[in-house]
Amino acid sequence: MKSKKPSVIRSIIVHSVLIILAFMCLFFFYILIVNATRSHADLQKGFSALPGKEFLTNLNKVANDGTFPMFRGILNSLIVSGASAAICTYFSSLTAYGLYAYDFKLKKIAFTFIMAILVMPTQVTAMGFLRLITKMGMYDSLLPLIIPSIASPAVFYFMFSYLQSSLPLSLVEAARIDGSGEFRTFNQIVLPIMKPAIAVQAIFTFVGSWNNYFVPALVIQSKDKMTVPILIATLRGADYMNFDSAKIYMMIMVAIVPIIIIYLLLSKYIIAGVTLGGVKE
Numbered sequence: 001m002k003s004k005k006p007s008v009i010r011s012i013i014v015h016s017v018l019i020i021l022a023f024m025c026l027f028f029f030y031i032l033i034v035n036a037t038r039s040h041a042d043l044q045k046g047f048s049a050l051p052g053k054e055f056l057t058n059l060n061k062v063a064n065d066g067t068f069p070m071f072r073g074i075l076n077s078l079i080v081s082g083a084s085a086a087i088c089t090y091f092s093s094l095t096a097y098g099l100y101a102y103d104f105k106l107k108k109i110a111f112t113f114i115m116a117i118l119v120m121p122t123q124v125t126a127m128g129f130l131r132l133i134t135k136m137g138m139y140d141s142l143l144p145l146i147i148p149s150i151a152s153p154a155v156f157y158f159m160f161s162y163l164q165s166s167l168p169l170s171l172v173e174a175a176r177i178d179g180s181g182e183f184r185t186f187n188q189i190v191l192p193i194m195k196p197a198i199a200v201q202a203i204f205t206f207v208g209s210w211n212n213y214f215v216p217a218l219v220i221q222s223k224d225k226m227t228v229p230i231l232i233a234t235l236r237g238a239d240y241m242n243f244d245s246a247k248i249y250m251m252i253m254v255a256i257v258p259i260i261i262i263y264l265l266l267s268k269y270i271i272a273g274v275t276l277g278g279v280k281e
Contacts, residue, residue: 032256035249043245058250070251072224073231078258080142080216080227081209084149085202089159091150093198096159097190101172111160118153122214130218140221149209155201162197163190199266206262210255228255 035043038052062070099111133144167190175185191198213229220226226234232255235248 029256032249032253036246036253038246038249040244040246043249054246055250058246059254061244062247062250062254065247068231068235068247069224069226070231070254073226073228074254074258076142076225077210077227077255080145081206081258083146084209085206087146088149088152088155088205089198089202092152092155092201093159093191093194094186095156096163097186100160100163100167101169114153114156117151118157126214126218133219139219140225141219142225144219145209145212145216145227149205152205155205158201159194159197162194166197167193203263203266207259210259 031049034048034051036058037055038048039054039057042048042052042054062068095114099107129144129148130139133139138144171189172185175189180189210227211229212227213233216227216230217233220230223234228251232248232251235244235251
C-alpha cells in the first residue's frame with residue numbers, strides 16, 4: 001500500500017495557504033471596521049486591533065453633514081451601478097447570442113472589431129467622450145455613466161465563450177421550428193441558460209461601476225449628483241484643519257455594504273446554476 005503521508009502533507013500545505021490568503025483578504029476589512037469605530041484623535045495615535053466606541057458618533061457625523069450628501073451619493077451609485085449592470089449584461093448577452101447563433105459574411109470581422117475595442121483604454125477617448133456628451137446636453141447628469149455600459153467588449157467575450165460551452169444550436173433550431181420568434185427564443189430560452197454567466201458579470205459590472213472614479217469625476221459637477229467615490233474624494237481633499245479621518249473610514253465602510261449585499265444576492269445563482277441549461281444532445 002502506498003503511503004498516505006504525501007497526500008496528508010499536501011493537504012496541510014494547501015489548507016495553510018488558503019487560511020493565510022483568507023486572513024490577508026479579511027484582515028483589511030476588519031481594520032476598516034475597527035477604524036470606523038474610532039475617533040480622529042484615536043486614529044492619529046496609530047494602529048489598533050481593538051474597536052473603539054465612536055461608531056454611532058462617526059455615522060451620525062457623516063449622515064448629518066449638510067455639506068456631504070452621503071445617502072444621496074449612495075442612491076446615485078445604486079442607480080448608476082444597478083442600471084449599468086442590467087443593460088450591460090442583457091445587451092452583451094444579446095450581442096454574443098447574435099454572433100454565436102447566426103452565420104453571416106461579416107461575422108469574423110465583427111468579432112475582431114469588438115475584441116479590438118477591448119484593448120483601448122478609457123483615458124484615450126476621454127476628451128472625445130466629454131465633448132460628445134456636452135453637445136448632447138448630458139453633461140453633469142447620470143446618463144453618461146449608464147448608457148456606455150451597453151457596449152462592453154469584455155462582458156461580450158465572456159458571454160460568447162459561455163454560449164459556446166453551454167448552448168447547443170440544436171436547441172435554438174428546435175425553438176425556431178416550434179414557431180418561436182428570435183427575441184422570444186433569446187428571452188425565454190437562452191437567458192435562463194445564461195443565468196450563471198449573467199450573475200457573475202452582473203457582480204463584476206456592479207462593483208466596477210460602483211468603484212468607478214475617473215468618468216464620474218470627468219462629467220459630474222453638482223454635489224447632489226456625485227457618486228460615492230467622488231464624495232469620498234471630496235472628504236479626503238478637505239481642509240487639513242477640518243480633516244476627519246474617522247468620517248472617511250465610516251464612509252468607506254458604508255460604501256462597501258451594498259456591494260456585499262449584491263454579491264450575497266447573486267452568488268447563489270453562480271453555485272446553484274452551474275449545471276443550469278446543461279442540455280445533452
